[in-house]
Amino acid sequence: MAKYCFGIDVGGTTIKCGLFQTDGVMLDKWEIRTRVEESGRYILPDVAETILAKIAEKNLSKSDIAGVGIGVPGPVNEAGEVPEAVNIHWGYVNVVKELGDLTGMTVKAANDANVAALGELWQGGGTGYQDMIMVTLGTGVGGGIILGGKIVAGAHGAGGEIGHAHVDDTMVEACNCGNHGCLEQFASATGIANLAKKILEASDAPSVIRGHRNISAKTVFDAVKEGDALAIQVAEQFGEYLGKALAVFSVVVDPEVIVIGGGVSNAGPILLDYVTGPFCKNTFPPCRDTKFALAKLGNDAGIYGAAKMVL
Amino acid sequence: MAKYCFGIDVGGTTIKCGLFQTDGVMLDKWEIRTRVEESGRYILPDVAETILAKIAEKNLSKSDIAGVGIGVPGPVNEAGEVPEAVNIHWGYVNVVKELGDLTGMTVKAANDANVAALGELWQGGGTGYQDMIMVTLGTGVGGGIILGGKIVAGAHGAGGEIGHAHVDDTMVEACNCGNHGCLEQFASATGIANLAKKILEASDAPSVIRGHRNISAKTVFDAVKEGDALAIQVAEQFGEYLGKALAVFSVVVDPEVIVIGGGVSNAGPILLDYVTGPFCKNTFPPCRDTKFALAKLGNDAGIYGAAKMVL
Numbered sequence: 001m002a003k004y005c006f007g008i009d010v011g012g013t014t015i016k017c018g019l020f021q022t023d024g025v026m027l028d029k030w031e032i033r034t035r036v037e038e039s040g041r042y043i044l045p046d047v048a049e050t051i052l053a054k055i056a057e058k059n060l061s062k063s064d065i066a067g068v069g070i071g072v073p074g075p076v077n078e079a080g081e082v083p084e085a086v087n088i089h090w091g092y093v094n095v096v097k098e099l100g101d102l103t104g105m106t107v108k109a110a111n112d113a114n115v116a117a118l119g120e121l122w123q124g125g126g127t128g129y130q131d132m133i134m135v136t137l138g139t140g141v142g143g144g145i146i147l148g149g150k151i152v153a154g155a156h157g158a159g160g161e162i163g164h165a166h167v168d169d170t171m172v173e174a175c176n177c178g179n180h181g182c183l184e185q186f187a188s189a190t191g192i193a194n195l196a197k198k199i200l201e202a203s204d205a206p207s208v209i210r211g212h213r214n215i216s217a218k219t220v221f222d223a224v225k226e227g228d229a230l231a232i233q234v235a236e237q238f239g240e241y242l243g244k245a246l247a248v249f250s251v252v253v254d255p256e257v258i259v260i261g262g263g264v265s266n267a268g269p270i271l272l273d274y275v276t277g278p279f280c281k282n283t284f285p286p287c288r289d290t291k292f293a294l295a296k297l298g299n300d301a302g303i304y305g306a307a308k309m310v311l
Numbered sequence: 312m313a314k315y316c317f318g319i320d321v322g323g324t325t326i327k328c329g330l331f332q333t334d335g336v337m338l339d340k341w342e343i344r345t346r347v348e349e350s351g352r353y354i355l356p357d358v359a360e361t362i363l364a365k366i367a368e369k370n371l372s373k374s375d376i377a378g379v380g381i382g383v384p385g386p387v388n389e390a391g392e393v394p395e396a397v398n399i400h401w402g403y404v405n406v407v408k409e410l411g412d413l414t415g416m417t418v419k420a421a422n423d424a425n426v427a428a429l430g431e432l433w434q435g436g437g438t439g440y441q442d443m444i445m446v447t448l449g450t451g452v453g454g455g456i457i458l459g460g461k462i463v464a465g466a467h468g469a470g471g472e473i474g475h476a477h478v479d480d481t482m483v484e485a486c487n488c489g490n491h492g493c494l495e496q497f498a499s500a501t502g503i504a505n506l507a508k509k510i511l512e513a514s515d516a517p518s519v520i521r522g523h524r525n526i527s528a529k530t531v532f533d534a535v536k537e538g539d540a541l542a543i544q545v546a547e548q549f550g551e552y553l554g555k556a557l558a559v560f561s562v563v564v565d566p567e568v569i570v571i572g573g574g575v576s577n578a579g580p581i582l583l584d585y586v587t588g589p590f591c592k593n594t595f596p597p598c599r600d601t602k603f604a605l606a607k608l609g610n611d612a613g614i615y616g617a618a619k620m621v622l
Contacts, residue, residue, distance in 0.1 A: 154565025166593040254465025282477040286467040
């Protein structure tokens with residue numbers, strides 16, 4: 001009976017690693033550097049090496065290990081294949097086969113945002129639920145859909161790519177994906193800063209955020225907590241975009257809970273106040289009591305979720 | 312080894328019934344009246360009676376029957392309970408338990424639109440796929456989400472209620488659900504007729520649909536086929552609303568195929584021409600090759616899907 005498993009979260013600069021008991025207790029976590037050189041060919045060998053070293057260090061046997069879960073910053077299909085992952089310079093990689101061959105262990109792979117969502121469902125903001133929409137508000141907007149406790153990977157590995165939901169017809173600038181008017185352009189940290197700049201430019205009213213050299217989502221929500229009228233206007237616009245979009249997503253999969261994470265969510269519960277109003281106004285009436293929660297695992301969500309995949 | 316199953320589709324005026332072989336061949340179909348009087352208390356006993364009569368008529372044994380699947384016009388949770396179904400005058404009904412007790416057979420229940428989607432996946436426009444969004448353009452806009460071959464019922468039985476996705480901030484009239492700006496208000500048969508009326512009123516240009524006493528979706532698409540410029544404008548607006556909304560849904564669940572059914576889809580392949588353009592323009596780039604298909608089973612989709620639930 002396996003007692004342990006590994007959760008691996010591959011990012012553009014570091015690879016986060018966790019050793020877990022199968023009951024969910026994290027025993028150890030560490031990081032290694034992501035070597036993106038030569039089309040990222042060293043990434044999976046490096047992961048295998050650090051896992052095998054950890055097994056030796058802890059005097060474990062491979063038969064004690066349920067497997068290795070791994071989150072990758074790109075689309076991953078049901079079979080664990082990645083067609084392309086630009087952040088780590090990958091072309092096609094069959095993660096499950098390659099890492100399985102390198103470690104001799106069972107491997108499960110999925111998109112990093114989806115894996116983080118699974119982590120939050122297991123031991124974070126979504127604990128106790130089976131059906132969840134997770135939205136991660138960072139530099140971009142990521143997401144993950146969990147139904148019946150399982151990740152919705154999607155036919156093109158694009159399940160939960162809710163940052164690229166089209167929400168605005170008037171946006172002139174292009175999103176990173178090439179489209180115009182994606183949710184990410186309004187509800188990410190960058191998007192919130194842009195909303196703030198536009199609102200400041202359009203008004204002469206005094207505001208504590210006026211004159212900040214680098215207006216960030218944190219600047220905005222700190223000012224909201226001080227009652228700054230213009231900052232509140234920014235938060236309302238942000239909430240309108242995100243709440244309305246979540247209302248649309250909710251009539252597709254009708255989750256029990258919506259969990260909001262990422263750097264922007266460090267603003268705390270006040271963030272939810274701006275999102276739930278527009279959500280309730282625009283969702284199908286039976287969905288109005290959908291629960292909202294903040295993510296709890298921060299940067300560890302990925303290793304938790306990766307570990308959960310093999311249990 | 313069971314050789315047969317029943318598929319039942321409860322509507323507001325008639326109950327459609329089908330006897331199927333477990334390999335999917337429909338052997339018989341018939342209808343009975345929906346008795347909505349006395350809070351619809353006779354509906355499930357009538358269903359049980361017609362099933363038991365059919366078993367006797369065909370000289371079958373109950374042990375030959377895999378079970379009874381039933382679609383209900385209202386929300387149905389995973390356990391087969393209906394909190395309320397206004398069209399058939401129901402308050403709370405535990406369909407699985409009541410119909411199971413009445414027939415002595417295994418019963419599965421789900422929302423009628425979701426069940427129709429499952430039917431189309433099994434033997435209709437979605438054959439060969441496992442992940443599908445179905446949208447039904449009738450008097451209203453219904454829908455169903457199928458992932459991994461299974462219905463997404465949702466936490467409030469509202470999975471696939473995509474007709475109530477908020478798509479427009481300017482709509483003054485209320486939707487049947489009480490909200491304003493639902494997809495149903497623009498992409499249903501009624502919605503298309505309303506779009507046509509507004510476009511005709513705003514223009515003096517000649518059009519074959521001008522002067523029609525009752526402009527319908529059929530009037531519009533018949534005129535589109537004749538090259539009528541105003542009708543084409545209506546079709547473009549319809550396609551813009553529906554294609555954009557489907558683009559948003561596609562970044563949530565990323566289906567293999569989107570199937571369009573309901574009365575409006577009788578317009579044929581020309582309908583898809585107006586939807587796929589706005590879809591491709593607005594969806595996440597990896598999803599642009601999502602397949603589109605028209606539904607094939609018409610009013611029989613419900614009994615097919617209901618039967619499939621018990622197989």
